[in-house]
Amino acid sequence: MSKGNTAALLILCLLVFSLPILIKGSYILTIGIFIGINALVAIGLTILMGYAGQVSLGQAGFYGIGAYVSAILSLKYGLPVIFSILVAMSVSAAAAVILAVPALRLKGHYLAVATLGFGEIIYVILNEWGPGGPSGFGDIPHLSIFGYTFTTSQEYFYIIWGCVVLVMLFSLNLINSMTGRALRAIHGSEVASLAMGVDVVRLKIKVFILSALYASLAGALYAHYVTFVSPSSFSLFYSIIILMMVVLGGMSNIWGGIAGALIITVLPEVLRGFKEFDILVYGLILTISLLFMRKGIVPLMSDLFKRGERRPSRIQG
Amino acid sequence: MFTVFLQFLFSGLTTGAVYALVGIGFNIVYNSTSIINLAQGEFVVIGGLMMWLFLEGLKLSFMTSIILTLAVAGSIGLIMERLTIRPLLKKADLLLMIMVTIAVSILMRGILMFKFGKEPYSYPPFTEGEPIIVYGAVIQQQTLWVIFITGLCIVLLYLFFNKTLLGKAMRACSVDPRAARLMGINVSRIVMLSFVISAVIGAVGGIAITPISLMEYDKGPMLAVKGFCASIMGGLGRGRGAVIGGFVLGILESLTAGYIHSGMKDAVALIIMLFILFVRPAGLFGSAEVARLRRF
Amino acid sequence: MNKGLRLLLSILTALTVFSFISISQAKEPYKIGAIFSVTGAASFLGEPEKNTVLMLVDEINRAGGINGHPLEVIIEDSKSDETQAVLAAKKLLEKDNVLAIIGPSTTGESMALVPIMNNAKTPLISCAAGAGITNPVQERYWIFKTPQYDTSAVEAIYTHMKKHGITKVGIITIATGFGDAGKKALHDLAPKFGITIVADERYGPKDSDMTTQLTKIKASGAQAVINWSVGPGQVVVTKNWHSLKMGIPLYQSHGWGSKKNIELAGKAAEGVIAPLGRLVVWDKLPDKHPQKALLKKYEEDYKAHYKGEPGTFGGHAYDALMMVVEALKKAGPDRKKIRDYIENNIKNWPGTGGIFNMSPKDHCGLDMSAFEMVVVKNGDWEILK
Numbered sequence: 001m002s003k004g005n006t007a008a009l010l011i012l013c014l015l016v017f018s019l020p021i022l023i024k025g026s027y028i029l030t031i032g033i034f035i036g037i038n039a040l041v042a043i044g045l046t047i048l049m050g051y052a053g054q055v056s057l058g059q060a061g062f063y064g065i066g067a068y069v070s071a072i073l074s075l076k077y078g079l080p081v082i083f084s085i086l087v088a089m090s091v092s093a094a095a096a097v098i099l100a101v102p103a104l105r106l107k108g109h110y111l112a113v114a115t116l117g118f119g120e121i122i123y124v125i126l127n128e129w130g131p132g133g134p135s136g137f138g139d140i141p142h143l144s145i146f147g148y149t150f151t152t153s154q155e156y157f158y159i160i161w162g163c164v165v166l167v168m169l170f171s172l173n174l175i176n177s178m179t180g181r182a183l184r185a186i187h188g189s190e191v192a193s194l195a196m197g198v199d200v201v202r203l204k205i206k207v208f209i210l211s212a213l214y215a216s217l218a219g220a221l222y223a224h225y226v227t228f229v230s231p232s233s234f235s236l237f238y239s240i241i242i243l244m245m246v247v248l249g250g251m252s253n254i255w256g257g258i259a260g261a262l263i264i265t266v267l268p269e270v271l272r273g274f275k276e277f278d279i280l281v282y283g284l285i286l287t288i289s290l291l292f293m294r295k296g297i298v299p300l301m302s303d304l305f306k307r308g309e310r311r312p313s314r315i316q317g
Numbered sequence: 318m319f320t321v322f323l324q325f326l327f328s329g330l331t332t333g334a335v336y337a338l339v340g341i342g343f344n345i346v347y348n349s350t351s352i353i354n355l356a357q358g359e360f361v362v363i364g365g366l367m368m369w370l371f372l373e374g375l376k377l378s379f380m381t382s383i384i385l386t387l388a389v390a391g392s393i394g395l396i397m398e399r400l401t402i403r404p405l406l407k408k409a410d411l412l413l414m415i416m417v418t419i420a421v422s423i424l425m426r427g428i429l430m431f432k433f434g435k436e437p438y439s440y441p442p443f444t445e446g447e448p449i450i451v452y453g454a455v456i457q458q459q460t461l462w463v464i465f466i467t468g469l470c471i472v473l474l475y476l477f478f479n480k481t482l483l484g485k486a487m488r489a490c491s492v493d494p495r496a497a498r499l500m501g502i503n504v505s506r507i508v509m510l511s512f513v514i515s516a517v518i519g520a521v522g523g524i525a526i527t528p529i530s531l532m533e534y535d536k537g538p539m540l541a542v543k544g545f546c547a548s549i550m551g552g553l554g555r556g557r558g559a560v561i562g563g564f565v566l567g568i569l570e571s572l573t574a575g576y577i578h579s580g581m582k583d584a585v586a587l588i589i590m591l592f593i594l595f596v597r598p599a600g601l602f603g604s605a606e607v608a609r610l611r612r613f
Numbered sequence: 614m615n616k617g618l619r620l621l622l623s624i625l626t627a628l629t630v631f632s633f634i635s636i637s638q639a640k641e642p643y644k645i646g647a648i649f650s651v652t653g654a655a656s657f658l659g660e661p662e663k664n665t666v667l668m669l670v671d672e673i674n675r676a677g678g679i680n681g682h683p684l685e686v687i688i689e690d691s692k693s694d695e696t697q698a699v700l701a702a703k704k705l706l707e708k709d710n711v712l713a714i715i716g717p718s719t720t721g722e723s724m725a726l727v728p729i730m731n732n733a734k735t736p737l738i739s740c741a742a743g744a745g746i747t748n749p750v751q752e753r754y755w756i757f758k759t760p761q762y763d764t765s766a767v768e769a770i771y772t773h774m775k776k777h778g779i780t781k782v783g784i785i786t787i788a789t790g791f792g793d794a795g796k797k798a799l800h801d802l803a804p805k806f807g808i809t810i811v812a813d814e815r816y817g818p819k820d821s822d823m824t825t826q827l828t829k830i831k832a833s834g835a836q837a838v839i840n841w842s843v844g845p846g847q848v849v850v851t852k853n854w855h856s857l858k859m860g861i862p863l864y865q866s867h868g869w870g871s872k873k874n875i876e877l878a879g880k881a882a883e884g885v886i887a888p889l890g891r892l893v894v895w896d897k898l899p900d901k902h903p904q905k906a907l908l909k910k911y912e913e914d915y916k917a918h919y920k921g922e923p924g925t926f927g928g929h930a931y932d933a934l935m936m937v938v939e940a941l942k943k944a945g946p947d948r949k950k951i952r953d954y955i956e957n958n959i960k961n962w963p964g965t966g967g968i969f970n971m972s973p974k975d976h977c978g979l980d981m982s983a984f985e986m987v988v989v990k991n992g993d994w995e996i997l998k
Binding site for chain 2: 652656657660814815816817819820821822824825826828829832844845848849852856857858873877879
């Protein structure tokens with residue numbers, strides 16, 4: 001792992017550790033919790049899109065599977081929460097495989113649309129057959145380990161951001177390993193990497209599964225934090241929001257996932273004052289940032305930092 | 318029994334016609350730019366709401382309202398292209414372009430909501446009168462108008478693309494923009510024209526359907542998804558395909574709601590779409606080889 | 614000192630003394646929170662609710678506030694999304710330290726807030742209809758709601774049907790929380806009134822054509838059709854029902870109560886029957902009716918301030934706010950006292966939704982009698998006897 005990344009990771013740990021101590025109010029912590037949850041999904045999508053070069057407009061589907069499966073198992077069947085979360089993640093991974101095998105043969109727009117279709121079908125299933133249908137259901141048990149139940153925002157902040165840190169650690173290592181380099185090769189040119197002996201198909205499926213795992217973990221954590229779920233949180237709109245986070249934060253760098261999650265989760269809170277105008281302002285900000293900050297925030301920032309150095313531009317993965 | 322089936326069919330034709338128009342809009346833009354304009358659905362909404370504004374709000378004549386509405390829709394398509402698509406077309410990758418169209422659709426929705434609020438709007442059908450009964454099934458006069466107008470658009474577009482120089486130039490661009498440029502075709506103007514035409518077509522759909530199903534500021538996304546399914550079904554980029562795709566989709570939705578389970582209606586479009594994508598991505602009419610060769 | 618200077622000095626002194634008195638007399642505002650779906654799918658609920666609250670707060674403060682304390686209502690937009698509602702509630706409870714929260718506009722959002730409000734020991738007066746919001750009442754100590762139960766609306770419809778000998782109905786509901794709750798109530802209560810549901814259809818919130826579903830209902834032999842939705846779906850179903858010439862009566866839910874619906878449906882709306890809150894038919898009520906005066910004033914004030922009519926939804930916010938205001942006035946700015954007041958002292962209380970009778974067993978306080986059976990005649994409402 002590069003020095004820059006290690007340093008960033010340490011800074012993140014420091015921030016995560018100190019924030020709940022400095023800020024007592026649970027309103028800001030709650031926003032932080034939602035940023036963390038969204039970041040988990042965004043990081044997975046960043047790896048899929050930015051490194052493996054595959055598009056997905058259906059992450060809300062995996063997010064929803066994670067939330068619903070974990071909620072149902074722990075509420076209706078009384079299974080321990082941690083176990084439910086793990087089962088939910090496995091179900092999500094299975095769904096990813098079922099989707100990925102036919103879908104990853106498609107390219108570009110077609111893949112995007114196939115994933116969109118997947119996400120929508122999950123939404124329809126949740127809406128029609130999920131407990132409570134469109135109204136959703138509540139009383140989902142909080143997270144608990146060895147008998148201790150987590151209830152406060154402080155605790156959840158630590159848990160969720162702890163997961164983010166672990167996920168970042170894992171992902172950063174992945175990027176820099178052989179697998180990561182193989183991934184970037186695929187993004188550059190599939191034909192070339194095939195010629196170099198990379199098992200393109202299997203690798204793509206694995207990354208898809210990874211993004212599904214991250215998203216379903218986030219969904220399960222969401223369910224056990226809010227203790228209430230309804231299909232409206234898992235619609236196409238959410239998939240688009242996550243996509244926006246990835247693109248805005250910067251697809252080529254997984255820190256972009258956190259940056260994008262931060263900006264887009266906070267934006268509606270900042271816009272609260274605008275009431276009627278908020279959709280307008282939202283769309284305006286998004287359009288302008290996409291037009292003028294194409295690479296995304298994080299690469300933009302790191303480019304600014306590196307301005308002094310002469311460096312041949314790396315092939316953006 | 319037959320009456321019931323016929324009724325389902327008519328219901329499907331109504332919605333199918335709008336899907337077809339949206340699908341055609343997608344195709345036109347896709348052909349000249351390889352972009353999928355996810356704001357396509359918003360043009361339908363603009364068509365319906367603007368028509369209300371001119372017809373009911375400002376009490377202008379019917380023809381004047383239509384002309385003004387189409388002019389407004391076309392201009393918005395133009396502005397969208399100039400401000401957001403043109404600057405990025407050569408530089409950015411296609412995924413970013415799709416994201417930009419999503420952002421623009423959110424922006425458009427925000428503006429529409431600001432001006433029109435969230436309530437539904439409607440205006441009287443083009444011809445007042447009792448619905449027509451065919452073998453016991455009822456078909457509203459406005460539905461016939463919707464189908465007629467869709468048919469008219471298809472004919473006009475066919476003539477345009479096949480009989481006029483400009484239309485042929487657009488087709489040239491869709492096959493190979495570089496070659497087209499070499500032949501002296503102004504590709505960037507073609508791109509602009511494609512956005513304008515697709516905006517106008519979308520608006521036509523909105524104008525026709527509003528008397529039947531009302532129009533609100535946020536009907537865009539659902540129409541975009543369904544219209545997109547229609548164009549995928551027909552094979553992305555093939556005008557004829559989108560039309561057939563749209564009607565087939567509308568009818569299949571209606572039949573599913575009728576014979577299977579009305580809650581499943583929305584899933585139909587998606588399942589069909591996924592099926593086609595996995596089994597025959599070129600769609601019903603596209604050629605498999607061409608689909609593979611197309612740059613993305 | 615010359616005369617001019619003396620005059621100036623006295624005026625200044627007077628002003629200083631006067632302002633000192635009024636500053637020390639300026640009372641702390643009473644802060645209440647409100648969460649409405651001002652934007653998003655349920656904005657047709659949230660917007661009139663927000664407007665109503667703004668109008669009432671202005672009126673109350675101009676009349677001197679509550680026992681001299683100005684009333685401050687902090688309104689948050691939940692964008693019809695539960696996550697946003699949760700965030701809004703947390704902000705209101707922790708940052709603004711509100712004494713009570715009114716809203717949210719939808720059942721889903723209200724349900725999401727139940728554990729939060731119970732934990733924060735702060736009263737919530739929801740403007741959503743779901744029965745689950747206030748049941749089971751032992752677990753809803755801090756939760757109340759002002760809209761009528763959907764079960765009461767169903768009872769009203771079935772009672773009318775029974776009187777007219779209808780035993781077979783076809784139902785068509787929207788695939789949202791509201792529609793589902795109605796569907797459940799329709800099924801649950803049918804046997805009690807000797808009614809069989811022979812067709813059960815659904816449609817989505819953005820669907821543009823329901824002739825397919827209505828055709829199936831017509832073919833099922835139903836003697837009446839009941840539509841359960843709010844929003845444009847009601848109008849589309851009405852238009853489709855009319856053009857299909859179904860020949861059987863169409864009943865709507867209590868969400869039908871808005872003149873806009875009649876306007877948009879045109880002549881198709883003739884003959885449509887629905888159980889409505891009295892707000893829409895106040896002018897047809899006898900003068901002695903306890904709700905008439907306040908309904909008249911509410912509708913006229915709303916029309917003077919905003920364009921459009923408040924509809925029954927705005928009325929839910931009216932009732933919620935006025936209950937809290939009365940509790941503040943009589944019991945003071947204490948969360949528990951407000952809660953106790955609402956539970957125990959809102960009896961025979963005329964509101965826009967009906968005449969409320971809250972109790973420890975019933976945190977909604979309304980039943981079937983809150984509705985009038987109304988039919989659309991000549992483009993206007995008419996109370997059915």
